[in-house]
Amino acid sequence: MRTDRLVATLLLLQRREQATAAEIARELEVSERTARRDLDALAMAGVPVYSMQGRGGGWRLVGGARTDLSGLTASEARALFLVAGQASAATPAVKAALRKLVQALPEPFRVQAEAASSSLVVDPQRWGSSRVERRTPHFLDELQDAVIRGVQVRLGYRDRDGGESERTAHPLGIVAKGPWWYLVAATEAGRRTFRVDRVSSVDPTGEPVRRPEDFDLAASWREIADEVDRRRTPLEMQALCTPDGMSRLRMVLGDRLEVGGSTTDGRIEVVIRGYNEYALAGELAGLVEWLEVTGPPGVLDHLASIGNALVARYGGNPPTLSRPTRTPADEESTMDL
Template identity: 40%
Template sequence: MKSSRLVSILLLLQTRGRMTAAQLAEELEVSVRTVYRDVEALSAAGVPLYGDAGHAGGYRLLDGYRTRLTGLTTDEAEALFLAGAPGPAAELGLGSVLAAAQLKVRAALPTELRAHADRVSGRFHLDAPGWYAEAEETPYLATVADAVWNNRVLNIVYRRWRTPTDVERRLEPYGLVLKAGRWYVVAGPGPRTFRVDQILELATSDEEFGRPEDFDLAAYWEAYQRDFHERLYRGEAVVRLAPGVRMARAVNVRESTDGWTLATVPVESIDHALGEFLRMGTDIEVMEPPELRERLARTVAQLAEMYGNSSARGGH
């Protein structure tokens, strides 16, 4: 809608400063002609918005002009309070800052939007970590975050999974990512990804680094996760699934006449697949690869013998 687009233009100029019509059009996914019309509408409404010609030109707001957040829709207000993450904010040392910011935004909302925001806060709570995940100690998180913010080099001792396990690294921290309750720092050169809870020692530095202007943290993390899963599931198994049983990663799924489903499932390794499929009991039959099928048969036979002998011993 035009009204929400006008508010978006105001907020973009307010937060980013000078922007060209082309930049605004790209950000709002509209034509440059539409931006021209919107700017005229804002000027007619008394908004102190100015346009400068030339190569370095663009639109800007009069210095000191600020707009209140009265342009928030109900959905936007609800999403804002739903997105509040007090746990991670507190870990970063920003708990009180987040609370103060939400209080100010709440005070700026119209009465009806304030009521909607309060309902969301009272009815939804975000808890990212899984049930069986132990909370990792991250004593250096606040220091890493400070280095990310101020472009400061970090010298760390890091524990990795392969030998030698404890290694020294020089990091140029580009950004922090919270994934399933675990913090990761993305750092150059590379960039590379490190678990913050695996930092054993850390020394801050006065050395500054230049953060690459084209680095996009969200895009990097998406590509990193995709590459991680591709490296994780290097093999595949062909399985039969009992009626009504589904597997999230299954592909090439086709149902047979007896109600069982034949499917192909990506697997990390024979050992990992063995444990995963054993948990499914008689709901799954492995057809390929032969090595995995034989390992399962051998393990089941050993279990049967163990429990059979155990029953016999108990009878005596």
């Protein structure tokens, strides 16, 4: 319900000359930390709110108290709708709040403000194990502006091999996926996805975007992400897992794990996606205490080969290892992960 809070925060600042984060938190029935985070998000997005430090300080709306939002500029109104979240994924209550906010805007700003609300999707799930921090690519603002204004662009682009190309694109939306930004656009060759940090030039043509009437950015991105996931992990493996092993499986596999129903012996059916049979067998060899792989046969063969290699290397008569005694400090160290 963040959109409701953001709108309510703005309306509260309009009614008062000044309000502290604690006062906003009490009125909206949220924590003070949440209120501060919302205020910071509004300020960072370009909405004209600012904080006064020191005794008697608080948050103010530039221009003082107002009865409407007509003091917002076009870019500020767009920024508010961007930070509020896309309307296509909103609940009925959030959509109602957005409609009220639209009616408070000057007429020339309304179309672009509504376009901004559906121009961005944030997908926090990373592809792979990359820990790269998200950075703002050079042409992100220009592309987002083209999406909101609905204008075609002449796009310069470098592919993953460094090859340069240029094409006319109809920008449809921007997606933040993990650390990367993507442009979803229509082209002469069909709908395409471009990584924004590989864009080398953006030249608006002034021609309007031909946007499919039924286009939904969030739904379109789900289809794109599912297809990429299938290409990255084309192999599916079936297995049975004991209930006490499910937490380990989820920790190791993340979104590559699909959980099914329970069997008569209490184990759980799972499907695991991977890149190839050998890599998947090696990844799961350490989970055999909880996991019984049932297919495909190639993974079973690789697991048997790995097991034979382990016995050959470490078989013999290994010394008996005593289980170490756990101390209160050991227990404490495993709890806050």
